[in-house]
Amino acid sequence: MRRVGVDVGGTKCLAVCVDGDLQVVAEARRPTPKGPEAIIDTIAELVGELAPFDSIGVGVPGLVTMDGTLRAAPNLVDIREFRVGALLTERLGVDVHVDNDATCAAVAEWKRGVARGSDDFVMVTLGTGIGGGVVAGGRLVRGANGFTGEIGHMVVDPGGPPCPCGRRGCWERYASGSGLGRLARDAAVAHRLARVVEIAGNVEDVRGEQLAVAAREGDLEALEVFDQFGRWVALGLVNLTNILDPGLLVLGGGLAASADLSSGPIRRWFAELLYAPELRPHPRLEFAEMGERAGAIGAALLPVVHSL
Incomplete structure (x- = not known):
């Protein structure tokens, strides 16, 4: 099982691929561009670098709805009602799970870090x-x-x-x-x-x-x-x-x-x-204890925790 997670930050986008033991086996990064279309393009490029994969999750800063829409993001320029999940699912042909970046960090600590168990x-x-x-x-x-x-x-x-x-x-x-x-x-x-x-x-x-x-x-x-x-x-x-x-x-x-x-x-x-x-x-x-990869690792696990 290979799961890809992308952490979209105000200055950089970090993507990781984790295996069945939740170990990072590959990663890629890019500067965060301005505008929703450019962000979708960047995420798609990062995901493509880490193929093959079985699932995708994305963490973004701001208010994220259940269907993966980013309502607003204080650190991303010109972002309102950004349908991250739907746009990426259509682009990549895989169901993409989206959540808040801090929530993703919590998931990483829960499954692999100090909150394990x-x-x-x-x-x-x-x-x-x-x-x-x-x-x-x-x-x-x-x-x-x-x-x-x-x-x-x-x-x-x-x-x-x-x-x-x-x-x-x-x-x-x-x-x-x-x-x-x-x-x-x-x-x-x-x-x-x-x-x-x-x-x-x-x-x-x-x-x-x-x-x-x-x-x-x-x-x-x-x-x-x-x-x-x-x-x-x-x-x-x-x-x-x-x-x-x-x-x-x-x-x-x-x-x-x-x-x-x-x-x-x-x-x-x-x-x-x-x-x-x-x-x-x-x-x-x-x-x-998970460090800068926490958001991306947690994002990779969103398809798992969203189904619990």
Whole structure:
């Protein structure tokens, strides 16, 4: 059995072919082009490079309906009501399964990664924004419309900063990579984080990367911002736990690279904020292990998990 998965990102498209043991046996990549027709052409080219295959899945960023239509994608230009599944099925002559990219990453961790063997877990991808995937009772949760997992737009502060989605105080304004950068710049504007500003060159260029450098040097003000960031991450995780009661929480995305700085604060604040912590088992908190191929590997497995 050879299954092909394609992860369509804002800058690149990565395709992999996995065998019956879920091992990657081939891969190919291309820059992500602009416009729906060019994206379909690119996916078809990638899939052709990895032939022969028995099934195809595609992961895309944004709201994906049950029939594989991408309603909107913040990081893809001129994309609205993009019938990814139908267009690729017609083009390739094979039924193509489509889902959200963070959901695909969750599938990869479930079937091959840190969540293997878990029937109830939540995957949270912390990158420029926040995405997620939910498995409950041994099945991928898709919801009534296919939109389960848009957890970054859970409102945690109604009076908070504006989000590109048009609302205020979304979780990803605080707990994403861009959120970490904003927390750092706010601290720098308040005449803190002198070492971080020195590394960045000026306040406007302060980002999470410079904050991490200073924190690893032992800078107390930088570590304090990571503690603040950990509280915001934990707040969202607690809300998800109170609603879904998972046995495992998996953190992935680009911010997993700073796990050495964020793990301690996240775990500490989670234990403090969790409802009735003395009456319930705490879910395990683990960091994802599948890396940049997670979305493509999970996409390859969509035909399997969509049928469960």
